[in-house]
Amino acid sequence: MFRTTNIVLAGLGGQGVLKASDIIAELAFRAGLDVKKSEIHGMSQRGGSVTSDVRFGERVFSPMVPEGEADYLVVLAKEEVAGNLGMLAPAGVLIEPDKVDLSQLTSRKSLNIALLGVLSRFLEFSEDVWREVILAHFPERLHAANLQAFELGRRA
Amino acid sequence: MPEVPKRRWFLSGDEAVALACCHAGVHLGAGYPGTPSTEILEAFDAWGGQAQWSPNEKVALEVGIGAAFAGARAVVTMKHVGLNVAADPLFTVAYTGVTGALLIVSADDPGMASSQNEQDNRRYAVAAGLPMLEPSDSQESYDYTLRAIEVSERWGIPVLLRMTTRVCHSKTVVNTPSYPPPPLRDPAFVRDIPSRVMIPAYARSAHRRLRTKLAEIAAWNERQGPNLLIEGAGSLGIITSGIAYQHVREAAPQAAVLKLGMTYPAPVGQMQSFAASVDRCVVVEEGDPFLVEIARTAGIPVEGKPEMYRFGELTVQRVRRIVNRDESPEPPPPPGKPPSLCPGCPHRIVFSALRDLDCIVSGDIGCYSLGVLPPFQAMDALVCMGASIGAGLGMRHVLPPAQARRVVSVIGDSTFVHSGLTGLVEMVYNPPTHGHVVLILDNGTTAMTGMQEHPGTGRRLDHQKTGKFVFEDFARMLGIPQVHVVDPALDPDGFRELLQRCLDSGELCVIIARRNCLLAAASIREYERCENVSND
Numbered sequence: 077m078f079r080t081t082n083i084v085l086a087g088l089g090g091q092g093v094l095k096a097s098d099i100i101a102e103l104a105f106r107a108g109l110d111v112k113k114s115e116i117h118g119m120s121q122r123g124g125s126v127t128s129d130v131r132f133g134e135r136v137f138s139p140m141v142p143e144g145e146a147d148y149l150v151v152l153a154k155e156e157v158a159g160n161l162g163m164l165a166p167a168g169v170l171i172e173p174d175k176v177d178l179s180q181l182t183s184r185k186s187l188n189i190a191l192l193g194v195l196s197r198f199l200e201f202s203e204d205v206w207r208e209v210i211l212a213h214f215p216e217r218l219h220a221a222n223l224q225a226f227e228l229g230r231r232a
Numbered sequence: 233m234p235e236v237p238k239r240r241w242f243l244s245g246d247e248a249v250a251l252a253c254c255h256a257g258v259h260l261g262a263g264y265p266g267t268p269s270t271e272i273l274e275a276f277d278a279w280g281g282q283a284q285w286s287p288n289e290k291v292a293l294e295v296g297i298g299a300a301f302a303g304a305r306a307v308v309t310m311k312h313v314g315l316n317v318a319a320d321p322l323f324t325v326a327y328t329g330v331t332g333a334l335l336i337v338s339a340d341d342p343g344m345a346s347s348q349n350e351q352d353n354r355r356y357a358v359a360a361g362l363p364m365l366e367p368s369d370s371q372e373s374y375d376y377t378l379r380a381i382e383v384s385e386r387w388g389i390p391v392l393l394r395m396t397t398r399v400c401h402s403k404t405v406v407n408t409p410s411y412p413p414p415p416l417r418d419p420a421f422v423r424d425i426p427s428r429v430m431i432p433a434y435a436r437s438a439h440r441r442l443r444t445k446l447a448e449i450a451a452w453n454e455r456q457g458p459n460l461l462i463e464g465a466g467s468l469g470i471i472t473s474g475i476a477y478q479h480v481r482e483a484a485p486q487a488a489v490l491k492l493g494m495t496y497p498a499p500v501g502q503m504q505s506f507a508a509s510v511d512r513c514v515v516v517e518e519g520d521p522f523l524v525e526i527a528r529t530a531g532i533p534v535e536g537k538p539e540m541y542r543f544g545e546l547t548v549q550r551v552r553r554i555v556n557r558d559e560s561p562e563p564p565p566p567p568g569k570p571p572s573l574c575p576g577c578p579h580r581i582v583f584s585a586l587r588d589l590d591c592i593v594s595g596d597i598g599c600y601s602l603g604v605l606p607p608f609q610a611m612d613a614l615v616c617m618g619a620s621i622g623a624g625l626g627m628r629h630v631l632p633p634a635q636a637r638r639v640v641s642v643i644g645d646s647t648f649v650h651s652g653l654t655g656l657v658e659m660v661y662n663p664p665t666h667g668h669v670v671l672i673l674d675n676g677t678t679a680m681t682g683m684q685e686h687p688g689t690g691r692r693l694d695h696q697k698t699g700k701f702v703f704e705d706f707a708r709m710l711g712i713p714q715v716h717v718v719d720p721a722l723d724p725d726g727f728r729e730l731l732q733r734c735l736d737s738g739e740l741c742v743i744i745a746r747r748n749c750l751l752a753a754a755s756i757r758e759y760e761r762c763e764n765v766s767n768d
Contacts, residue, residue, distance in 0.1 A: 088569060101403060105242040112369075114402040116345040122602060124571030137482040139369075139402035139475075142548040159566030 080133035081199070082141040086160045087152030089123045092188035095213060096150065097128035099192060102209050103201045104132035114139035125156060148198065150191050171195055176232045183218075186225035193229020203230070233257040233416045236409040241370075243406050245399040248370040249307075249337060250275035251406070252377035256413040259304035259332075260284075262292040264650060265681035266311030267346040268400035269339035273309055274684075277694055285684060285693045288617070288650040289314035293321045293336065300330035300390070301428060304419040305381060312340040312353045313616065317651065319356070325390050326360045327438035328428050329445070332419065333384040335377065336362075337393045339400050342518045343545035346680075348597065348616065350544075352519035357392050357496035361442050363449050364392040364496040365458065366474040370404040372458075375411040376493060379458055382414045387445045394495075396518065398475045398545065450497035457494045459502060464488025468555070469510030471503060471523060471534065476516050476546050483551035495523065500530045507532045516554055518546045573602045578747040579673055581720040582642070583608035585728040589735070591640045592631075594624035596652075598644035598680045599749075600673050617647050621655025621670055628664035637735055641670045646678035646686040649701055659740060660710045667738040669731070672703055675749040676756055683752045695755075697763045707742040714741040721747050 083100060087093040097113055104111040115128035129141040146163040150171045157172055164170060176190045189210060196206050207223065214222055236255045243251065249272050253261060261276045261283040263269065277283040286292035289310040296308035310318060315338045325334065338356065341347040357364035365380050367373040373395065380391040426434045453459070462481075469488040472480045477491045490506040492498060507513040507527070514535045515524045524536035537554045540562075546554075550562075573580050583603035586593050587610040595601060595611035596619065604611035613623055624641030631639065643652045652672075659668055678684040685691045690700030707715045714734060720727040727745070734741040748756050 089571065101242065105240075105405065110405060111242065112402055112404045114398060116397065116401065122571035122574060122599065123569070125568035136404075137478045138548045139398060139404065139478065140547055142482075155569070159568050162563075162566065 080131050080136055082146045082165075083130045083148045083150065083195070084127060084141050084146040084160065084163045085130070085150045085152070086125070086127045086156045087188075088156065089126050091126070091152045092185070093126045093128050093152060096152075096188040096192055097130050099209050099213055100130045100195075101132070102212075103199075103205060104130070106205065106209070107201060110134060110136045112136045112139040125159070127160065148195055150195055152187055152191065169198060176229050180228055182221040182224050186221050189222045190225040190229040193226040194232055196226070196230055233413060236413065239408050241406040241408065242403055243370045243374075244271060244401055244403050245367065245370050245373040245395055246271035246339075246401070247275045248373035248406050249377045249393070249395075250279060250281070251408075252374045252413075253307050254279045254281055255408070256305060256378055256381050257416040258307050258381075259419060260296070260299045261307045261309065262286050262295045263309035264289045264292055264314055265646075265678050265684040266314050266339070267681055268341060268397045269309045269311050269314075269337060269395075270681045270684065271400070272307075272337060273693060276307070283693050285686060287687055289318040290321060293318040293325070296334055296336070297321060297325050297328075297330070299419070300332045300334035301328075302419045302421055303332045303417060305333040305335075305416070307335045307337065309337040310339070311347065312338055312351055313347060313349065314338075315353055315356055317617065319360075322356065322362075322390075323360045324430055324435075326362050327430060327435055327442055329388040329438075329441070330384065330390055331388065331422065331424075332417070333381040334390040335380045335384060335393055336390055337395060340394065340396045340519070342396055345397050348614065350519065352522060353392075353394055354495060354522045355520065357394070361446055362390055362392045362496070363387075363446070363494060364394050365493055366394050366495050367399055367493075368474050368477040368491070369399065369402070370406045371410065372493070373399060374406050374408070376458065378411045378413050383449065385414060387449055389442070389445050389449075394474075396475055446497055450499075453494045453497060454499045454501050457499055459493050459499055460489075460491040461502075461506070462489040462491070464510070467511035469506055469513045470516050470555075471506065471513065471527070472516045473523065474518065476518050476551070479546050479548045479551040480516050483548045484555050487555070492523070498523065498526045500526065500532070503527055504530065504532050507534055514555060516546070516551055570605060571602060572605060573599065574750055576750055578675060578719075578721045578745065578750075579603060580608075581724045581727060582671065582673060582745050583610045584724070585720075585731050586610040586640060586642070588728060589732060590638060591735070592627065592635065592638045594620045594627065594639065594641045596620035596641075596643040596647050598647055598673075600642065600644055603642070611642070618643070618651025618655055621652055622658060624670070625655070625659055625662065625664060625668060628666065628668050633666055636664065636666050637738070639668065640731075640735070641668070643670065643672055644679075645672060645674040645676070645688045645703070646684075648672050648703065649687050653706070656707065656710060656712075656742070660712060663740055667740050669734045669741045669743065671731075672742065672744045674703060674744050674746040675752070676746075677749050677752040679749045679752060683749070683755065691759055695759045703744050704742075707744075712742050713739045715744070716741070717744045717746055719747045720745045
């Protein structure tokens with residue numbers, strides 16, 4: 077039985093944290109894995125801190141990643157890094173905005189997808205499926221900007 | 233009834249309840265928006281169900297009761313505090329019972345992600361005498377919805393589906409078909425006066441009938457209820473329910489587990505033999521010591537969680553600590569940025585004025601509750617939906633005149649329709665000596681819960697046009713001497729001056745500050761455009 081992969085995404089309301097976690101969860105779901113995704117709605121819509129957990133593997137129990145057990149911590153806002161570092165496992169990977177060259181982004185709003193590009197290099201989902209799932213989460217007029225962001229992160 | 237497809241889904245607990253309602257052919261869904269329950273009716277509507285927002289949870293439950301009296305399947309959804317509002321019909325519909333099915337979803341919020349308290353609504357099942365199911369993930373949310381409908385129809389009794397934030401809002405895999413939807417009957421009225429008319433003479437026997445039903449359901453739950461026994465590899469046994477079960481399986485993988493799906497009436501016999509089969513039996517449950525008390529009342533020796541874990545949500549780490557009897561202080565949660573009123577939110581102008589005029593603000597539930605935080609700090613009390621008006625009046629009645637004249641009640645549009653109407657009637661009936669000022673913040677939507685419609689928007693849950701509640705007409709109809717309708721964003725200084733004039737007047741005043749929520753404005757324009765097109 078292979079172990080559960082734990083991913084924590086963090087940022088501020090409006091940055092697309094939940095969209096990013098939806099995309100990862102969908103990839104795991106399409107791969108036929110057991111997957112759980114957890115988040116808190118409500119007050120987070122008003123610009124406050126937002127986090128979302130995604131866990132996948134053969135069998136997942138709690139929908140929340142335990143402290144200190146995240147394999148990947150993806151943080152969209154620099155100021156949210158410190159508060160969430162405790163989630164990361166000792167050998168875990170921190171992915172933060174400075175992993176990509178922000179000046180190269182067509183739209184600053186696509187930062188979430190750029191950081192998914194960085195994350196994608198560590199996960200065993202094929203690049204084609206990543207692209208397919210990302211496109212499925214956006215209207216057509218935003219496809220080019222988000223594909224560009226994904227490439228930017230993937231090649232960073 | 234639709235054919236249940238063979239399919240693998242990835243759904244939130246809320247969506248899973250809605251899907252089960254669709255598959256069971258539920259005739260009517262009613263509720264009032266409230267985190268974390270809101271998405272149930274939205275998803276039910278999106279999948280073709282008849283779903284509607286009521287002015288408040290009490291009305292929603294009454295609509296559900298009527299439908300279930302008429303032989304239909306009805307689902308009524310609300311957050312935990314909503315069940316307080318609906319408690320009056322709840323206790324008596326337990327007596328009357330139902331002809332069809334009545335499923336009442338209570339979505340509790342342990343940890344208060346978006347609520348004013350963390351009450352444990354499992355207590356309502358005992359207090360009212362209603363069977364209760366507690367799902368732990370989306371698959372169970374789906375299955376238990378169908379089971380609840382079955383139990384409701386078999387015993388003619390309303391059933392409580394008690395969910396919590398992490399079950400409602402976590403997405404997990406759901407496979408269909410799983411539990412089979414019970415066969416559906418068409419609604420039809422059959423007269424049954426002694427069962428449904430709760431005058432004392434009929435209510436006395438109705439109470440006895442309720443207790444008989446509960447005894448039968450307890451026996452059924454003991455034999456065939458949705459309870460799960462997992463063998464362990466050691467001396468530890470854990471009794472648990474709901475989301476805590478998921479944490480337990482991860483925190484204590486070797487433990488024997490008795491996972492209860494129907495926690496009222498609880499399968500006390502199963503709990504008894506489980507506890508006897510292990511050396512140490514711990515009850516791991518979120519919130520109140522509910523199962524612990526049931527076990528101890530029955531003389532079952534169990535260990536509960538230390539009091540410190542009664543507060544907030546459970547997690548895998550906290551369950552590890554409970555199992556290890558670790559009562560050392562927990563690390564404080566990371567600070568994080570608090571939410572705030574959106575930049576450009578029209579409420580900002582209102583709260584700036586309330587702050588600048590040093591008002592004593594009796595506040596209410598909604599986005600505008602954030603007016604309590606810096607830079608405004610312009611809220612002095614907040615209790616429950618609608619309390620701003622009554623509490624403001626109470627302060628006005630007893631404070632010395634200089635302070636009484638500064639009291640303002642602030643309430644949102646959806647909250648006003650929910651339970652501000654009677655407060656306004658109270659103001660007219662028992663007016664304070666120095667008058668009062670009620671500010672209705674009408675931003676054209678139920679913003680807090682994610683832009684739901686309400687009677688004051690004149691659009692239904694599905695955003696189609698319907699009858700409209702008009703705030704100013706209602707206030708004028710009550711004979712309130714000053715009723716002002718203004719857009720504070722057009723003239724912030726003018727708004728502050730108006731508020732000052734109202735406070736100085738010593739009269740009863742209602743100011744309706746009307747401007748659409750920034751986040752909803754584009755959608756509202758689109759709905760209005762569609763209405764105009766269809767009118768042409």
